[in-house]
Amino acid sequence: MKLSYDSSEFAKKFHYDGNDLGATYTKEQTIFKVWAPVAGEVTLCLYKDGIEGDCMEEHPMVQKDYGIWDVSIKKDLEGIYYTYKITNGDTTCETQDIYGKACGVNGKRTMVVDLENTNPEGWQEDSFPNRGKITPAIYELHIKDFSSDPHSGVTKEHRGKYLAFTEEKTTLDNKGEVPTCLNYLKDLGITYVHLLPTFDFGSVDESKPLDDQFNWGYDPENYNIPEGGYATDAADGHVRIKEFKQMVQAIHKAGLGVVMDVVYNHTYSTDSAFQKTVPDYYYRLEEDGTFSNGSICGNDTASERYMYRKFMIESVCYWAKEYHIDGFRFDLMGLHDTETMNQIRKALDELPNGKEILMYGEPWSGGPSPMREGSIPALKKNITELHERIAIFNDDTRDAIKGSVFYEERPGYINGKTDLGEKIPSCVLAWCDGKGGYMPKNPGQIISYVSAHDNFTLWDKLNYTLYEKPDFYKEDKEVLKLNKMAAGIVKTCLGTPFFQAGEEFARTKNGIGDSYKTESAINQLDWNRACEYKDLTDYYKGLLAIRKHFQAFTSKESKIVNNFIFENTNPEEAIVFTVKGTGAEEDWWDELFIIYQNEEKDKNFKLAEGNWQLLCDGTSCIPKGIKSLEKEILAKGKAVTILGKIKK
Numbered sequence: 349m350k351l352s353y354d355s356s357e358f359a360k361k362f363h364y365d366g367n368d369l370g371a372t373y374t375k376e377q378t379i380f381k382v383w384a385p386v387a388g389e390v391t392l393c394l395y396k397d398g399i400e401g402d403c404m405e406e407h408p409m410v411q412k413d414y415g416i417w418d419v420s421i422k423k424d425l426e427g428i429y430y431t432y433k434i435t436n437g438d439t440t441c442e443t444q445d446i447y448g449k450a451c452g453v454n455g456k457r458t459m460v461v462d463l464e465n466t467n468p469e470g471w472q473e474d475s476f477p478n479r480g481k482i483t484p485a486i487y488e489l490h491i492k493d494f495s496s497d498p499h500s501g502v503t504k505e506h507r508g509k510y511l512a513f514t515e516e517k518t519t520l521d522n523k524g525e526v527p528t529c530l531n532y533l534k535d536l537g538i539t540y541v542h543l544l545p546t547f548d549f550g551s552v553d554e555s556k557p558l559d560d561q562f563n564w565g566y567d568p569e570n571y572n573i574p575e576g577g578y579a580t581d582a583a584d585g586h587v588r589i590k591e592f593k594q595m596v597q598a599i600h601k602a603g604l605g606v607v608m609d610v611v612y613n614h615t616y617s618t619d620s621a622f623q624k625t626v627p628d629y630y631y632r633l634e635e636d637g638t639f640s641n642g643s644i645c646g647n648d649t650a651s652e653r654y655m656y657r658k659f660m661i662e663s664v665c666y667w668a669k670e671y672h673i674d675g676f677r678f679d680l681m682g683l684h685d686t687e688t689m690n691q692i693r694k695a696l697d698e699l700p701n702g703k704e705i706l707m708y709g710e711p712w713s714g715g716p717s718p719m720r721e722g723s724i725p726a727l728k729k730n731i732t733e734l735h736e737r738i739a740i741f742n743d744d745t746r747d748a749i750k751g752s753v754f755y756e757e758r759p760g761y762i763n764g765k766t767d768l769g770e771k772i773p774s775c776v777l778a779w780c781d782g783k784g785g786y787m788p789k790n791p792g793q794i795i796s797y798v799s800a801h802d803n804f805t806l807w808d809k810l811n812y813t814l815y816e817k818p819d820f821y822k823e824d825k826e827v828l829k830l831n832k833m834a835a836g837i838v839k840t841c842l843g844t845p846f847f848q849a850g851e852e853f854a855r856t857k858n859g860i861g862d863s864y865k866t867e868s869a870i871n872q873l874d875w876n877r878a879c880e881y882k883d884l885t886d887y888y889k890g891l892l893a894i895r896k897h898f899q900a901f902t903s904k905e906s907k908i909v910n911n912f913i914f915e916n917t918n919p920e921e922a923i924v925f926t927v928k929g930t931g932a933e934e935d936w937w938d939e940l941f942i943i944y945q946n947e948e949k950d951k952n953f954k955l956a957e958g959n960w961q962l963l964c965d966g967t968s969c970i971p972k973g974i975k976s977l978e979k980e981i982l983a984k985g986k987a988v989t990i991l992g993k994i995k996k
């Protein structure tokens with residue numbers, strides 16, 4: 349009789365605790381282990397090539413306890429590709445290894461790899477030296493977007509690839525004047541580069557590297573292997589691994605951390621290694637036996653199932669250890685259960701310096717998903733069930749400031765819907781006032797943002813709310829003013845600031861929101877724009893520098909909200925507040941005085957006693973000070989004004 353996957357009998361008989369699944373390589377032998385508890389037969393197939401040619405050797409695997417099948421091959425298999433032929437019931441499928449660490453073109457055959465061979469020079473010494481010492485400010489970037497632009501200054505062969513990050517002194521059109529790519533990023537003031545999916549995904553055909561193919565990459569094929577489309581050679585399984593490590597090394601060398609966007613909530617298709625290995629185990633099914641679709645991608649994985657939870661934990665730790673990753677962003681985290689998320693946190697904490705590895709995710713799903721009864725989905729409303737060092741993207745902040753992401757014309761507080769201003773003080777306090785109907789344990793649990801890869805760029809959204817027929821490429825003073833106001837608010841909020849690459853130079857996707865497979869020309873960063881909008885970029889730099897020199901913004905203590913004292917919260921007028929410093933030695937000011945002046949006209953505000961420096965007047969933001977002031981400030985309309993009280 350077939351045991352139910354969720355029965356205690358199945359758990360007792362088949363839940364496996366070993367950490368040796370996949371191919372374990374030594375020069376003398378490679379041991380293959382696969383968990384296939386309902387299989388009748390499993391065969392290992394060896395290949396010379398990653399995609400072409402017939403099987404060289406077949407080796408029947410032997411069934412052991414806990415649903416494990418294994419075989420050891422006593423020769424040096426480094427660089428040999430392999431698959432498993434698995435018979436479940438009447439069906440035999442050939443599949444790559446779920447636990448594979450290397451693969452050939454398009455990931456259909458996994459490869460035995462000696463990872464030592466993939467380490468670039470100096471890899472042993474590589475780390476993010478600032479991990480834990482620097483407060484996170486996160487920059488969301490797509491690998492191909494970063495350097496595809498022919499003006500990026502990156503050599504042609506490296507454009508859109510991992511290796512673009514390794515080019516150090518890139519400038520616009522190679523003229524030696526305007527820094528681009530990593531040369532630009534290292535001085536922006538952000539501290540983490542968050543990369544859109546970089547594991548092997550299915551939507552880009554790696555066998556056609558010369559075609560202009562673009563995808564965000566939210567369609568996982570092999571979770572523990574880098575994507576081949578970003579490597580200079582997808583056919584040799586070593587290359588993508590080595591080049592990925594070179595990218596990480598280069599980002600670390602620039603003084604920045606690396607966050608990976610991980611998508612464990614669904615797979616590219618249900619014709620996956622998971623389904624072929626253990627049918628219906630790794631996915632949630634509706635009562636009628638169809639795949640559930642809370643991901644809007646045709647399937648949802650089942651994090652609450654023991655072996656998938658174990659897979660997720662091991663996979664995240666593998667990236668942290670083998671690839672020196674400093675943070676993880678979980679796509680549709682609301683499809684995972686809080687227990688799995690907390691166990692991942694615990695496992696990361698046990699790694700050296702692991703407590704400082706960032707974890708955050710989207711606390712929502714695309715729709716309902718039949719999570720097993722008793723499991724708690726990692727949704728915003730359940731934030732108290734999540735570990736205090738797991739953060740969530742805050743859509744309340746995002747939408748209150750500049751309007752809904754779903755209806756392009758609907759404004760937010762800054763662009764016309766003044767009553768949303770009532771939410772702004774909560775945004776400032778990272779919703780630790782409980783007014784959102786959920787209670788973060790501390791401000792560190794909140795990601796404060798107004799733009800991400802999903803939906804419109806901030807520039808495009810603001811254009812939509814101001815004009816019926818926007819010209820996104822027009823340099824528009826009104827949009828620029830609102831862009832600065834939005835940034836000024838987000839960067840004076842508690843929580844971790846996060847923004848989409850290029851927000852700081854008025855990035856446009858010509859009004860397209862869901863550009864997940866739109867051509868590169870629309871998606872890529874336009875480095876000429878970084879030059880044209882340098883004034884806006886400098887404004888962002890100033891805001892990030894103020895945060896860096898005022899620790900109250902980045903405190904992870906819940907009581908820090910008491911340092912924020914509101915004088916006026918009437919959104920019809922202006923939102924005015926003081927932030928007391930924490931007394932930290934590195935702070936430049938004793939306190940900050942902040943005004944969100946939402947009216948069009950300029951307006952006077954009284955200053956408390958002391959020597960004040962105007963740091964931001966809504967047009968410029970200069971932490972060293974624009975001018976000294978006493979008694980009062982004339983704050984510009986539709987602008988964020990920031991003053992710092994000079995330390996006694």
Ligand code: CA
Binds near residue numbers: 455548554569576577
């Ligand atoms: Ca791929």
